[in-house]
Amino acid sequence: MTTNPADILSLPRAGWAGDEVAMLYDMSTRFLSEEIAPHYEEYEKNEIVDRSAWEKAGAAGLLCASMPEEYGGSGGTYAHESVIAEALGHVGVDGFGIALHNAIVAPYILHYGSEEQKKKWLPKMATGELIGAIAMTEPGAGSDLQGIKTRAEKDGNQYRINGSKTFITNGQNANLIIVVTKTDPTKGAKGTSLIVVETDEVEGFTRGRNLDKIGLKANDTSELFFNDVRVPTANLLGHEEGQGFIQLMQQLPQERLLIGAQAIGMIERALAVTVDYVKERKAFGKAVVEFQNTQFKLAELKTEATIGRVFYNDCVKRHLNGGLDPVTASMAKYWLSDLQCKVVDECLQLHGGYGYMNEYPIARMYRDARVQRIYGGTNEIMKMLIGRSL
Numbered sequence: 001m002t003t004n005p006a007d008i009l010s011l012p013r014a015g016w017a018g019d020e021v022a023m024l025y026d027m028s029t030r031f032l033s034e035e036i037a038p039h040y041e042e043y044e045k046n047e048i049v050d051r052s053a054w055e056k057a058g059a060a061g062l063l064c065a066s067m068p069e070e071y072g073g074s075g076g077t078y079a080h081e082s083v084i085a086e087a088l089g090h091v092g093v094d095g096f097g098i099a100l101h102n103a104i105v106a107p108y109i110l111h112y113g114s115e116e117q118k119k120k121w122l123p124k125m126a127t128g129e130l131i132g133a134i135a136m137t138e139p140g141a142g143s144d145l146q147g148i149k150t151r152a153e154k155d156g157n158q159y160r161i162n163g164s165k166t167f168i169t170n171g172q173n174a175n176l177i178i179v180v181t182k183t184d185p186t187k188g189a190k191g192t193s194l195i196v197v198e199t200d201e202v203e204g205f206t207r208g209r210n211l212d213k214i215g216l217k218a219n220d221t222s223e224l225f226f227n228d229v230r231v232p233t234a235n236l237l238g239h240e241e242g243q244g245f246i247q248l249m250q251q252l253p254q255e256r257l258l259i260g261a262q263a264i265g266m267i268e269r270a271l272a273v274t275v276d277y278v279k280e281r282k283a284f285g286k287a288v289v290e291f292q293n294t295q296f297k298l299a300e301l302k303t304e305a306t307i308g309r310v311f312y313n314d315c316v317k318r319h320l321n322g323g324l325d326p327v328t329a330s331m332a333k334y335w336l337s338d339l340q341c342k343v344v345d346e347c348l349q350l351h352g353g354y355g356y357m358n359e360y361p362i363a364r365m366y367r368d369a370r371v372q373r374i375y376g377g378t379n380e381i382m383k384m385l386i387g388r389s390l
């Protein structure tokens, strides 16, 4: 019998997941286990998840679960997105970039898009016909987002976009990209605007390398180049130029919380596979679980994971009530991703040499976990934001 990651902490998703959300969790783990996990090694080898998998996820209701039904979504909330993200971690298919598509890209269109934009893009994002990405980072500007150089110049009823982006999740598959641009470089943050580029419809857009990463191999994290790309001015998100930075700031709590969901999902799976492993593995004539060190280590990790789960649950409840402040969301991102790396490292140690072998799931978790402390704002930047609140 293998341990179910959802049961390892004997903690339900306390206080925020009703029956319908629980059903979506079950459906998501089933779908990901049956439709994604069997092909995952091939996706890792190809460094991209097939588009057909996205379309299947759409048909199964895993895309745009929190978007209103009138725009093709399932009418859910962040709770729905959270259980999908947790399911990705529990099944061990963390590189399938649907959580970013669902809970980061689509909300920008919902919150800042015009009625026409929402009707045009969200239904296609819900089926997987459009795959979303958000392009903020540039070769010369990551943490310091105000330093971006990508320029969008108005030319009649079009924007002309020039610049390059890097490290963009879903970068090869994406055909709807929210590009962070400068519409007025003299105004700093106030000159920043978010513009949607539908890549199937433009010239001058090219995809660079699908980047060779140490983990999240199945994700097509890429470089993107914009060379006189023309899009209608109607692709601006928001009523006027210069709103980009404010829009980015407003969406950060959910983005950071989502990284917390991914952390919790992997933490629970790491504990589950490790408990199973140490019960099976023998050394000095007994199961590894019988050594006091193993028990103490797992006791510590389970305790810390429980603290993390309780904190995460509290953040979700606050977010669902509209009360998750950016500082608390930064704490969740930083602390849960640090904890994730610690738990996975300790669990790998309990596997001995087998933990270092790619055929054991803990090895992939070790590679995949590391980036969680870097993207979505590095943990150092999170601490800076928390520090400023003191």
Ligand SMILES: Cc1cc2nc3c(=O)[nH]c(=O)nc-3n(C[C@H](O)[C@H](O)[C@H](O)COP(=O)(O)OP(=O)(O)OC[C@H]3O[C@@H](n4cnc5c(N)ncnc54)[C@H](O)[C@@H]3O)c2cc1C
Binding pocket: 133, 134, 135, 136, 137, 140, 141, 142, 143, 144, 166, 167, 168, 169, 170, 213, 216, 221, 371, 374, 375, 376, 377, 378, 379, 380, 381, 384
């Ligand atoms: C796998 C992956 C997927 C990603 N997906 C996306 C995506 O979809 N879209 C997107 O736009 N970006 C994405 N990113 C980019 C990611 O958000 C950035 O890498 C991250 O914000 C850090 O920026 P940087 O790499 O330029 O590092 P830098 O900003 O150069 O930071 C280097 C180091 O300096 C530290 N540092 C920087 N400023 C300070 C400061 N003020 N005080 C203290 N320390 C500081 C940082 O913490 C870090 O340790 C992704 C990155 C990766 C690796």
